Amino acid sequence: MKFGIVVFPGSNCDEDCHHVATDLLGCEADYIWHHERDLKGADAVILPGGFAYGDYLRAGALARFSPVMETVAAFAKEGGPVLGICNGFQVLLEAGLLPGAMQINRGLRYVCRDVWMRAENTDTPFTSLYERGEIVKMPVGHMEGNYTASPETLAELERGNRVVFRYCDPQGRVTDEANPNGAVANIAGIRNAEGNVVGLMPHPDRCAEKLLGNDMGLRMFQSVVSALAAK
Amino acid sequence: MKVEVRVYPKEGVLDPQGKAIAAALGRLGHRAVQDVRAGKVFFIDVAGADAKAAEADAKRMAEELLANTVIEGYDVRVVS
Numbered sequence: 001m002k003f004g005i006v007v008f009p010g011s012n013c014d015e016d017c018h019h020v021a022t023d024l025l026g027c028e029a030d031y032i033w034h035h036e037r038d039l040k041g042a043d044a045v046i047l048p049g050g051f052a053y054g055d056y057l058r059a060g061a062l063a064r065f066s067p068v069m070e071t072v073a074a075f076a077k078e079g080g081p082v083l084g085i086c087n088g089f090q091v092l093l094e095a096g097l098l099p100g101a102m103q104i105n106r107g108l109r110y111v112c113r114d115v116w117m118r119a120e121n122t123d124t125p126f127t128s129l130y131e132r133g134e135i136v137k138m139p140v141g142h143m144e145g146n147y148t149a150s151p152e153t154l155a156e157l158e159r160g161n162r163v164v165f166r167y168c169d170p171q172g173r174v175t176d177e178a179n180p181n182g183a184v185a186n187i188a189g190i191r192n193a194e195g196n197v198v199g200l201m202p203h204p205d206r207c208a209e210k211l212l213g214n215d216m217g218l219r220m221f222q223s224v225v226s227a228l229a230a231k
Numbered sequence: 232m233k234v235e236v237r238v239y240p241k242e243g244v245l246d247p248q249g250k251a252i253a254a255a256l257g258r259l260g261h262r263a264v265q266d267v268r269a270g271k272v273f274f275i276d277v278a279g280a281d282a283k284a285a286e287a288d289a290k291r292m293a294e295e296l297l298a299n300t301v302i303e304g305y306d307v308r309v310v311s
Contacts, residue, residue: 058299065296094299101301106247148244148302182245
């Protein structure tokens with residue numbers, strides 16, 4: 001099992017993801033520079049957090065034109081598992097691999113803290129090891145995490161059970177106070193219709209081992225390892 | 232030719248920047264301010280002398296990159 005970790009100029013969580021994949025899970029992993037078109041035999045692709053292209057114009061807007069994104073789009077179309085974390089999620093939205101868009105946080109500030117989320121959809125290669133309705137804690141760090149979409153798209157997401165994680169309080173109640181950025185319907189992460197492309201704002205890569213005080217994120221990576229092993 | 236593309240949040244889309252600016256203007260004593268929406272302007276130089284072609288070009292630029300049409304509207308003006 002091999003992870004491909006895409007590196008844009010300005011990515012800064014690529015090494016965190018590499019560490020989780022190799023040191024914690026014993027998998028292979030390769031960095032894929034944004035100019036490359038070859039995924040080097042990766043079985044799963046991660047778009048890591050950071051500030052690709054300095055977030056110029058809009059977060060993720062320029063990264064989507066990288067040569068590597070054509071290959072990632074083709075890989076996703078064939079059912080390959082793709083995970084976008086934070087800035088990676090923003091890139092997936094701008095690239096049209098997931099629907100909707102990000103706005104600046106409603107508080108107009110960068111938010112950097114732990115959040116609680118309810119696992120709403122465990123039928124993806126990245127969430128299969130969570131229990132449906134499970135409450136998980138992960139850190140966020142972003143300025144543009146205020147997810148929005150047209151009413152039609154939102155209805156489609158809800159109807160298709162495509163909201164993967166929703167911000168909640170530690171008791172699992174989906175409240176406005178528990179929403180760190182103003183995202184519509186407390187949406188923290190979504191999947192595509194097929195389920196193989198997942199994006200979320202919180203950082204599973206920053207909470208994947210006990211040493212960091214929280215290992216609730218590790219199962220996102222373990223999920224895809226077991227999903228691919230089962231194939 | 233010089234072309235201007237204005238990109239702004241669509242009507243009805245929450246604009247936290249505009250809201251914050253409106254509040255700040257109110258605090259500065261501009262009490263008549265009812266609402267502000269904040270956008271961007273792109274000043275683009277394009278080669279050629281065909282205004283219609285330049286305008287069509289700029290529209291494509293807006294659709295492909297300058298605006299995220301999920302949340303933003305745009306308009307295009309050939310300046311000279």
